[in-house]
Structure formats: C-alpha cells, structure tokens
Amino acid sequence: MAEKIKLWDVSIGYLNQTIVKDVNLKIEKGEIIGIFGPNGAGKTTLICGINGVARIIKGNVFIDNILLTSFSGPYLRRKIGYVPQIIDIDPFLPILTEDVVFMGLYGKKGLFGKIEKEDKKRFDEIADFFEIKNILKKPFGLLSGGEMRKILIVSAFLKEPEILLLDEVFTFLDLRTTKNLFKKIKEIHEKKNLTILIVAHDIYIIENLCQKVIGMENGKVIFYDEKEKFLKLLKENGNN
C-alpha cells in the first residue's frame, strides 16, 4: 500500500508552546484511524499538524511524499478535508450558510476555478443526504452547534478530499445525523479509498469505524497499532 501521510520526528504547537512531541507515524492510503486519548492529550493539535494549520516546531510532515511547507501547504491542503472541533463565530457574522458549504470546494478549485455541473450534482446529492437544504439561506452564525457541524462536514465532503481529518465530529449531532454520517464515511471510504483520521472519545466509533488506533497522552503518541490490539489492551486495563 502507498504511504499517504508520514510524520518524521515531528513536534507541533501554538504560540511558543510545544503541545505534541516527537511523533513518528506512517499512515497508508485508505486507512481509517481513530485518535484516542484524554482531554489535553494533543489529539486536535496532531491533526492540525498534519494539515499545517498548527505550527510545525520540529521535524517533517509529508503528504503523498511531498514535504509540507508554507509553499507546498496550499496545494497539499486542497487534498485534505478538515472538520474542526469548535469554531469561534460571531452570531452577527454576515456570511450565509450556503457560502460556507462551498468554501471547501472553492479552496480546492484555486484562484478563478469554476464550479462545474458535476460539482452541483454532487452538492445536491450530499445536501439531500444530510438534509441541509432548508438552512442554506440562514446566516451561519445563527445555526445551532449541530447544524454548524453538519454544514462543515458537508463542506469537507463536497471538496472530494483524499484525506479526511475529523475532530470529534460526532459531538452535537442528533442520532439521525450520526447514523447518516457513519453511513456516509463508510460509503465514501469504500468508493474512493479515502484516508481518514478521526479524533474520538467514544469507543463505539473506534470499534465500528476504525482499522487502527493512535493512543495519545501528554502530547506523546503512546500507542499505534491495529484496533483489535487497542481494544484488548483497553479491556485489560479496565478502560483507562
């Protein structure tokens, strides 16, 4: 299998603070990987290091064997769909929900890239699937937490990424949307052989969606192996 993401002796952080330390990882194309760990373990920072939104303090990140730098960053990020854990939005923000939905796709298309008929068709399909058409004309800042999350998920899917980074994406979602998202992740993974990293607190997601698990604690990767081994270890340690 081809190597999709490689982190070589990487430390990641914000401001002048290192949060994730000395990470070495190789992720193959088509793998679904769960990132598991207590609060403050560095899970979000790790995925923000992979797409270069956080600061790479030390080491190298490679996507498709291309080194992530400030020059290659915009090109590489066009292959990556990202759904953040939280987003700080002013309720008065003059941006409509439909603008946000297409932002991922516009980013991928680059300067002056046009939306094709194919894109519109795909949008209709995904928008119907996630039942978002009734909120497209609403201001994004006035949506509920769950609706915002749904829109950001649709925006990431619409981009047709090769890598999907999902940060606690099931939080705030109602049962129906959770089921739909589960189904959609499995479906596009099978169809497009997507590489997916999911930050998860829920062991159910690890059990039912992931193939491998990255276990984190205090900014360090302390486990990276098959899901079965992780679940066995978890059982032996009484879920701690």
Place this chain on the structure above:
Amino acid sequence: MEIIKYAFFQKALVACVLSGIACGIIGVWVVVMRISFIGVSISHSAFAGSLLAILIKKPVQLFSFIFTLITSSILGPFSDRTQLHPETSMGIIFSLTLGLSFLFLGLIPESKSEALNYMWGSILTVDILDIYFLFAITIFVFFFDFLFFREIKALLFNRELAKANGFYSTIFFYLILYILGLSITFLLKIVGGLLVYALIVNPASSAYQITYNIKKMFFLSVIFGILSTISGLFISSTLNIPTGASIILFSGLLFVFCFLFSPKRRKNEK
C-alpha cells in the same frame, strides 16, 4: 448651494465619493476580520511617515506608504493567532507610532500648517493629482475585492478554516494589510491622520448592524461611506466647521442610528 459652482468644491465632492467607496470596501475587511487595532496602528504610522517627510522635505505619500508597509509587516505576524498574542504587541506599536508622530510634529521648525493638514485633513484643498491617485486606489480596491471575492470571503469567515481549505490565506491577509496602508496613505489628506481610521470603520460597522449577507454589506458600507463624506462636506460648508470632523461625526451618528434600529439585534432579542 452657491458653493457647488466652485471648482475646489467640485473636486472635494469627487474626492468624497471616491474615498467613500474605498473606505466602504476596506472597512468591511477590517470590521469583519476584527483587525481594528491593526488598522488604527497602520493609520497612525501613515501619519508619522507623512510628518517625517515634511520634516526632512521628502515626498509625503512615499514616506507615508513606507511607514504603513513596515507597520503591516510587523503587525501581520502578531495578529496571527497561531503565532503570538496580539494585544500587548499592538498596544506598544500603536503608542510608538503616535509618539513618533508627535515627535516629528514637534521637530518641524517652520509653520506647522502643512503638518496639521495631515492631522485634521483638508478636503477643500485637494488638487487634480490627489484626485487621480484617489481614483486609481479606489479602482484598485474595487477590482481586488471583485476578482478575489471568494478568497476574501473565506478569510472574513475564518482564517484558520480558509487556510485548512487550501486558500492562500497568509498571502491574502498580508495583501489586505498592505492595501489598507496604501489606501490610508492617499486618504490622509482628505480626513487627516487622526480621523481616517474612523471613516474606514464607521460605515462598515453601520452596515454590519443591518445585514447578514456579505455582498449587501459591501454595498451598504460603500453607500454609508459616500453618504458620510458628502453629508460631512455640506454640513461643514454650511456651518463653517472643520470638514474632517463633520465627516467623522456624521458617520458616527449614522452608526448609532443603525445600531439602535438594527434588525439583527431585534431578531436576536426575540
């Protein structure tokens, strides 16, 4: 209305319309991205640059622009939330630029009237060259906003997500800061170094109270910008009071009106 017949007043009216358009567009960038403090620091540095130019007898606009370039290049990284906390650093740069302005003002040996023009503005003395520059910068700002609307919209929404989605967010952020500096350079003469920033922020903040649609916000901000400058000009000529101050006070009152009757606030209160 006799005054409209005079060429100097007609030039002032053209300058009002052009600066209203430019400030209206730039104001939306500044207000929605919440980089007001950077804008104030840039406008004060433009003022400091113009005073230094007067002191050493060099081209005012060139020095003013160089100062804004330096300030933008220093403040850009500070404002990047992933790098450093901005408040303290910006506070220091803001006070430094203001301190420099008053130092240069104090050092100017002869009459300070030219320097004071850049402090309070003197729209009635704009010449045809000023109008050409203002026209060029207004056209530039308009086409920049029009051509890169998607990129600007993504930046205004959330800089981190714009970056994650593959936009050239850093390049566009710096371009916006430099264009802000360039525009302020040519607007100094109209409303002055101490007031130019209010003309950028007030019309856009008023439009922010009215609409959730970013296209409409740009449109309203431009309308409010033109309305403020033209009304300020007529009020000042009628009451014989300083034009810069009239423009800013009018735009401030317009904001209070929009704030009090904001449909957004009423909707939220419900």
